Amino acid sequence: MSTSLPGIVSRRAHRLALDRMADDPVLLLEGPRSVGKSTLLRSLADKVGARVVDVDNPAIRDAVISDPSTFVEGEGPVCIDEYQKAPIVLDAIKAELNRDGEPGRFILTGSTRHDSLPAAAQALTGRLSRLTVYPLSQGEITGTRETLIENLFRDPQGTVASCPASSTTRDEYIDRIVGGGFPLALSRSTSTARNRWFDEYVALTLERDVRELSKIRQSAQLPKLLQRLGGQTAQVINIEKVARCTGIDASTAENYTALLEAVFLVYRLPAWGKTLNARSAGTPKLHILDSGVAARLLRLSPAKLGLRDPTALTELGHLLETFAVGELIKQASWLSDPVTVGHWRTHDHDEVDLVLERDDGAILAFEVKAAGRVPGDDFRALRKLRSAVGDAFVAGVALYLGGRSYNLEDRLYTMPIDRLWTE
Numbered sequence: 001m002s003t004s005l006p007g008i009v010s011r012r013a014h015r016l017a018l019d020r021m022a023d024d025p026v027l028l029l030e031g032p033r034s035v036g037k038s039t040l041l042r043s044l045a046d047k048v049g050a051r052v053v054d055v056d057n058p059a060i061r062d063a064v065i066s067d068p069s070t071f072v073e074g075e076g077p078v079c080i081d082e083y084q085k086a087p088i089v090l091d092a093i094k095a096e097l098n099r100d101g102e103p104g105r106f107i108l109t110g111s112t113r114h115d116s117l118p119a120a121a122q123a124l125t126g127r128l129s130r131l132t133v134y135p136l137s138q139g140e141i142t143g144t145r146e147t148l149i150e151n152l153f154r155d156p157q158g159t160v161a162s163c164p165a166s167s168t169t170r171d172e173y174i175d176r177i178v179g180g181g182f183p184l185a186l187s188r189s190t191s192t193a194r195n196r197w198f199d200e201y202v203a204l205t206l207e208r209d210v211r212e213l214s215k216i217r218q219s220a221q222l223p224k225l226l227q228r229l230g231g232q233t234a235q236v237i238n239i240e241k242v243a244r245c246t247g248i249d250a251s252t253a254e255n256y257t258a259l260l261e262a263v264f265l266v267y268r269l270p271a272w273g274k275t276l277n278a279r280s281a282g283t284p285k286l287h288i289l290d291s292g293v294a295a296r297l298l299r300l301s302p303a304k305l306g307l308r309d310p311t312a313l314t315e316l317g318h319l320l321e322t323f324a325v326g327e328l329i330k331q332a333s334w335l336s337d338p339v340t341v342g343h344w345r346t347h348d349h350d351e352v353d354l355v356l357e358r359d360d361g362a363i364l365a366f367e368v369k370a371a372g373r374v375p376g377d378d379f380r381a382l383r384k385l386r387s388a389v390g391d392a393f394v395a396g397v398a399l400y401l402g403g404r405s406y407n408l409e410d411r412l413y414t415m416p417i418d419r420l421w422t423e
Contacts, residue, residue, distance in 0.1 A: 009140050009183065011040050012334045013133055018047065019336075021077075021104040024129035025097050028083075029109045031133035032264035032289060033209065034201060036183055037109040040133060041079050044107055050077035055085040068092035072106070083108040085212075090123035097127055109133075112213055116262035135181025135290045137330045138421035146421050149331045149339075149356065152364055156395035156413065163405035166416035170372075170401055173417060174305045174316070177323045180292020191301070198296035202226070202265070209263040216256065221248055225256050229266055230288055230297035234321035234353075236345065237268060237286040264289050269325070272342025272355040273388070281345040291323040317370040320417070324368045324399055325354050327420045332356055350381040352396075361392045369400040374414050382412055 013029070017040070020027050029037050038054075045052050053071050055061045064071050068089045072078055073096055083089055093106055114130055139146035151159040179186055179194070182201070188194040206222050216222070228242045243253035260266045268284040288294035295305070298315065305316050332339050337358055344352040344365070354366040365385055369378060382396035398414045405415045 009036070009136060010143075011036065011043075011133075011140060012137070012145075013040060013131060014043060016334055017044055017107070017131055020129045020131060021048070021107070023103055024127070025101050025103055026093065026106045026108065026124055026128040027104075028114055028128055028130045029107065029133050030114055030130060030264075031111070032135070032182075033111040033205060034182055034184055035133055035135055035264075037111070037133050038081050041081055041107060041109050045077070045079045048077050048104065050079045050107065052079040052081060054081045055089070056082040061085050064089055069095070072096050077104055077107060079107045079109075081109050082111060084110045084112045084117055087117055094123050094127075097124075101127065111209060111263065113262045113264070116213060116258075132333055134326070134330045134333065135292075136183060136186070137181065137327055138176060138418075141181070141186065142421060144421055144423050146327075146331050147423075148420055149328065149335065149364065152395050152397065153358065153362060156397075156411065157407060160405045160407055160413045160415060163415060163419055166403040166418050166422075168403075168416065168418040171302070171306060173320070173401060174302045177291045177316075177319050178295045178300070178302050178305070180290040180295075181326075182290060182292065185292055194292075195296055198293055202293065202297070205263050205265060210259050213262055214259055216259070221246055222256060222260075225253065226260060226265060227297050229257065229260065229286060230294050232286050233288045233294045234318040234325070235285065236281075236283050265293070269354070270342045271345065272340070272357070273344050273385075281347055283345070285343045287322045287325060289326070291319055291326060294319055294322055313370065320370045320401075321353055321368040324366070324417055324420065328354055328356070328366060331420070344381070344385055346381075346384065350384055352381050352385050355385070362394050363389055363392050364394055365396040367396070367398045368417070369398055371400055372402045374398045374400050374402070376408065379408060379412055386411060 017027060029040060031037055042052060053060060053064065055064055064086045065088060069092045072089065072092045080089060097105065137146060185194050185197045188197055210222060211219065225242065225246045228245050239253050239257065240250050243250040246253060261268065266286060266288055268286055270284050271282045300315055305312060329341055332341060340357045342355050344355050352365045353368050356364045365382055367382060378398060386393045386396060393411055396412045399417045400414060401417065403416055405419065407413055
């Protein structure tokens with residue numbers, strides 16, 4: 001897989017952002033730093049004829065803090081990049097919207113989750129639409145339009161039957177996992193340069209964004225905590241274990257993990273179906289947001305992940321799940337109809353890696369397998385979920401490293417992982 005990116009990548013979120021602007025006065029593009037939010041913002045500004053206020057620039061930030069109204073008043077859309085650097089601007093936006101609350105007035109970007117900023121979480125209640133900008137999807141990297149989730153909801157059997165055989169090798173999947181989706185990492189010419197970028201990205205996010213968000217007592221423990229969390233990617237989170245290994249108490253570990261979520265380094269995939277039956281577990285799973293960052297935190301190179309020993313196979317399984325779940329969540333974020341995402345796990349330890357539920361109750365379920373074949377017994381959890389939800393169960397898909405797509409039995413399918421991004 002080539003890791004060079006030819007110019008500016010077309011983002012699927014662009015069309016979705018324009019649609020949101022037709023309905024909502026304020027659109028917030030939030031996501032990790034260096035993910036391409038500013039590039040997307042300027043593209044939208046060019047499209048709608050808006051001006052951009054870059055609050056990440058210290059001089060402009062000081063001016064905005066001193067007189068926020070000057071920067072938000074007037075006609076036409078106003079774009080504010082990295083608004084959380086001067087959250088007082090939200091009060092000025094609120095006052096301006098009281099005068100003119102038409103759709104499409106403001107576009108904001110932020111590298112911190114909106115609801116983690118107490119003042120910000122209240123200022124624009126009911127007037128703000130949040131759109132997460134994720135790292136590049138594999139389809140955005142390769143220039144293909146991903147529609148797998150839409151197609152499976154509409155016609156799962158036809159979708160699977162129409163899939164050609166896959167020729168993607170195990171090593172190519174590993175390269176994609178380790179490459180991740182950050183544009184600046186993918187544009188690096190060597191793996192050494194890419195690893196250096198990942199290290200600098202993590203350090204800057206911890207030293208700058210986390211500290212700006214909260215005055216923490218044990219900042220020296222943050223890198224160690226993040227590395228421990230990286231070791232739990234794609235696993236049910238165990239804060240107590242992480243706290244013991246890091247040398248901090250459990251409540252501090254929980255608070256620091258929330259800060260890492262707030263700056264988009266990690267996310268907790270909630271448990272789905274807790275009210276489905278008494279045997280459903282309620283603990284979330286933890287994922288590192290980007291598989292390339294996860295691999296670097298664990299110092300896992302393609303050569304290490306390519307080994308056939310038990311440790312490497314386990315590590316590949318966890319990273320492959322984080323990678324595939326991340327790709328599916330990106331696709332889900334582009335759907336015109338919202339879906340609820342989560343994982344399903346029983347107290348008997350049967351587990352479905354990702355469940356997508358539409359507002360009408362229709363359900364897609366995915367299992368990720370780091371193997372070239374999927375025996376029938378590996379569908380046990382999907383069968384249990386199918387039985388539990390009945391007709392609402394549209395399809396259960398086992399994504400694997402093999403080359404063939406097929407229908408195993410009623411509403412259960414096997415597909416190569418690269419069907420996520422191939423047309």
